[in-house]
Amino acid sequence: MASAQPITKRPLSLFERYALACDETGHPMAIAHVVSYTTPPPLDELHDRVRVAQARLPLLRSVITGAYSSKPAFAVRAQAFEPTEIVHVHSHEGTAGEMEMDAMDVLRAELRLMRTRKVDAHAPLWRIGLYPRFVAVTCNHVVADGMGSLALLAAMTAGREDPRSVYALAEEDGAHTSYDETVMLWAGLGMLARTLWRELIVPALPLAIQRWATSSEPWPGVCASPLGSEWAILGASVDADTLTRLSAVGKQKGVRTLHPLIDTAYTAAVWAVFNADERFHFIANTPRSDRKPELGHSAITGLYTTLFLRDHGLGASDDLWEIARDSAAFLLSPSAGADARRTVSMLRFVPGTTKSGTTGMMQYLTDRASCPSPFFEGVMVSNLGRFTLPPGATDHVWGQACHPSSFAIGANVVGHAGGLRLTTVFWEGVPADNAQVARVHRIWERLVGLMADGVEGTVGELTQKCM
Numbered sequence: 001m002a003s004a005q006p007i008t009k010r011p012l013s014l015f016e017r018y019a020l021a022c023d024e025t026g027h028p029m030a031i032a033h034v035v036s037y038t039t040p041p042p043l044d045e046l047h048d049r050v051r052v053a054q055a056r057l058p059l060l061r062s063v064i065t066g067a068y069s070s071k072p073a074f075a076v077r078a079q080a081f082e083p084t085e086i087v088h089v090h091s092h093e094g095t096a097g098e099m100e101m102d103a104m105d106v107l108r109a110e111l112r113l114m115r116t117r118k119v120d121a122h123a124p125l126w127r128i129g130l131y132p133r134f135v136a137v138t139c140n141h142v143v144a145d146g147m148g149s150l151a152l153l154a155a156m157t158a159g160r161e162d163p164r165s166v167y168a169l170a171e172e173d174g175a176h177t178s179y180d181e182t183v184m185l186w187a188g189l190g191m192l193a194r195t196l197w198r199e200l201i202v203p204a205l206p207l208a209i210q211r212w213a214t215s216s217e218p219w220p221g222v223c224a225s226p227l228g229s230e231w232a233i234l235g236a237s238v239d240a241d242t243l244t245r246l247s248a249v250g251k252q253k254g255v256r257t258l259h260p261l262i263d264t265a266y267t268a269a270v271w272a273v274f275n276a277d278e279r280f281h282f283i284a285n286t287p288r289s290d291r292k293p294e295l296g297h298s299a300i301t302g303l304y305t306t307l308f309l310r311d312h313g314l315g316a317s318d319d320l321w322e323i324a325r326d327s328a329a330f331l332l333s334p335s336a337g338a339d340a341r342r343t344v345s346m347l348r349f350v351p352g353t354t355k356s357g358t359t360g361m362m363q364y365l366t367d368r369a370s371c372p373s374p375f376f377e378g379v380m381v382s383n384l385g386r387f388t389l390p391p392g393a394t395d396h397v398w399g400q401a402c403h404p405s406s407f408a409i410g411a412n413v414v415g416h417a418g419g420l421r422l423t424t425v426f427w428e429g430v431p432a433d434n435a436q437v438a439r440v441h442r443i444w445e446r447l448v449g450l451m452a453d454g455v456e457g458t459v460g461e462l463t464q465k466c467m
Contacts, residue, residue: 007078008058011071012142013178014347015303019141020064020072020119021361021403023227023369029141029402030114033153034103036395040135041157046128047083049156052166054080058174059143059301060126067120068359070352074143076174087128103134103397104235107423110136111233111401128156141400145305147289150384150398150414152300157390164388169299177296179304179344187342195346203367214373218311219275219282219408222372226404226427232434233399236441238420238448246452253321253454258415259286260327261451263381264320266411266422269443270379271314272463273436279315282378285407286310286331288340306340309377316460320451323459369405374430380410387416399423409437420448443467 012020022028054061061081062074101109110129117123117140125143129136137153144152154164162168187195202213214222238246243258250261263286271280291297291304310330314323330336351360358366368374387396399412402425409432412423424440426432432440446466455462 008076008174009065009073010059010076010174010178011073012064013180013303014184015179015305015344016142017072017359017361018347018365019303020067021359021365022119023366023404026118027115027231027401028117028119029400030111030138031141031144031146031149031398031400032107032110032114032136032138033149033396033398034106034110034134034136035153035157035390035393036103036134037392038133038394039392040130040133041392043087043089043130046087046130046135046156049166050083050086050128051080053152053155053169056166056169056171057298057301058172059298060124062125062143062174063122064119064125064142068362070359072359074174081124086124086126087130090129090131100133101131103395104233104423106131106134106136107235107397107399108233110138111399114138114140115231115401126152141402142303144301145289145291145303146287146382146384146398146400146412147291148298148300148302148304150387153396154387154390155300157393158388159391162390172298176298176302178302179290182292182295182297183290183304183306183341184345185338185341187345191339191342191346192349195343196349199346199364199368200349203371207372211372214371217373219280219378220375220431223374224430225370225374226430227366227369227374229404229427229430231401231425232428232437233401233423233425234434234437234441235397236422236424236445238422238445240417240419242449242452243415243420246448249452249454250324253325255321255324255328257328259381259383259413260324260331262383262413262420262422262448264324264327265447265451266381266440266444267314267379268320268323268459268463269440269447269466270409271459272443272467273439274431276316276460276463279313281313282311283376284310284312285377285380285410287380287382288331290341306337307343308336308340309343310336314459316458318459319456320459320462321456365403365405369403374405375408376405377407378409380407381413382410383413385415387414389416389418394418395421397421397423399425401425408432409440
């Protein structure tokens with residue numbers, strides 16, 4: 001194994017400290033991508049790309065120092081990890097029954113493998129799984145966000161002449177500017193007061209008072225804690241023809257991009273499964289990348305994500321297309337973007353001191369997940385846009401495992417030549433179980449089909465057609 005001696009250190013940004021914070025069992029947040037192949041790239045090719053990637057992107061050869069202190073940092077090693085420490089070759093032997101693993105099986109396996117790694121173990125912060133029909137690229141969330149991990153996937157799999165490949169990457173020095181230094185705004189006093197009340201004062205109150213203070217919070221509101229529940233992920237899809245028609249119809253109806261349409265259909269499906277008897281008050285989370293090379297950001301590593309939080313209602317009588325137009329307008333609103341960055345800046349007020357052997361961030365997130373109303377948001381839809389499949393590839397799915405308190409139910413979306421692929425991550429039984437998420441997916445798939453046909457109507461009318 002190569003020397004683990006660092007040559008440089010970079011303190012973690014606020015969002016990176018959030019991503020580093022493990023759950024109470026020590027599982028870190030992780031992101032995984034799985035590409036399906038008829039014949040995967042050869043092992044020697046992946047080894048060569050790993051060497052080049054570590055030479056050009058220093059954080060890919062880094063480890064975390066002070067993971068459980070108030071000052072965690074990336075420590076960039078003088079020597080790279082050996083390719084055999086990054087690339088792991090798997091076979092289908094030993095899997096349950098005689099069925100081969102599919103892409104979702106690989107996605108679950110790779111996320112679980114990354115989540116078993118302790119962040120202070122000086123192991124690589126990313127890995128590649130090579131299977132007979134798949135290549136999986138997985139990273140600890142602290143080293144890359146959604147768009148960064150997608151770019152890492154392209155670097156590892158795109159054709160050698162493709163400008164996205166690792167061979168086209170500019171060499172970095174590991175000293176790129178952080179999200180904190182270039183993007184975030186300070187929160188105003190109103191946001192500060194509301195956030196301090198909800199996130200720091202309420203969790204410190206007796207449980208009976210906490211239940212009273214959070215009884216009217218957005219869905220799922222007061223419920224069991226996800227701590228100790230099983231993490232789970234399921235998949236859904238829309239074919240390429242439906243996706244093309246949806247895009248065209250959306251433009252005709254005043255929605256220029258696909259995300260508001262996908263997000264609206266998904267949220268309506270969640271309403272139909274969990275809250276169809278009454279109006280649905282929820283907070284929807286839409287992550288969006290703020291990564292800009294012109295600001296000194298890394299091309300792939302580091303976290304530069306803004307979380308757009310939309311607090312609104314949804315009921316049976318609401319017009320579905322009007323909701324999609326409102327969603328599109330919200331995401332384009334400069335004030336919404338400024339509020340999103342101010343929200344992330346609130347992480348400055350999480351104590352950094354060590355408590356009971358954990359960091360203040362870890363303790364804060366564990367306390368939040370233990371509250372009567374444990375989730376920050378009800379629904380998250382993270383959309384990475386369109387991905388160009390690499391040579392020989394036939395499909396691509398992705399997913400992530402976040403802290404239990406992050407969101408109640410979260411969708412991970414990507415489009416490519418084969419259509420749209422969506423995975424939903426959740427904590428079994430809190431508030432959703434496998435059967436309920438499968439229903440959400442079935443309604444979402446059918447609702448997207450109706451929207452692609454240009455069908456108009458209310459949330460109640462259209463979701464009823466999809467049951």
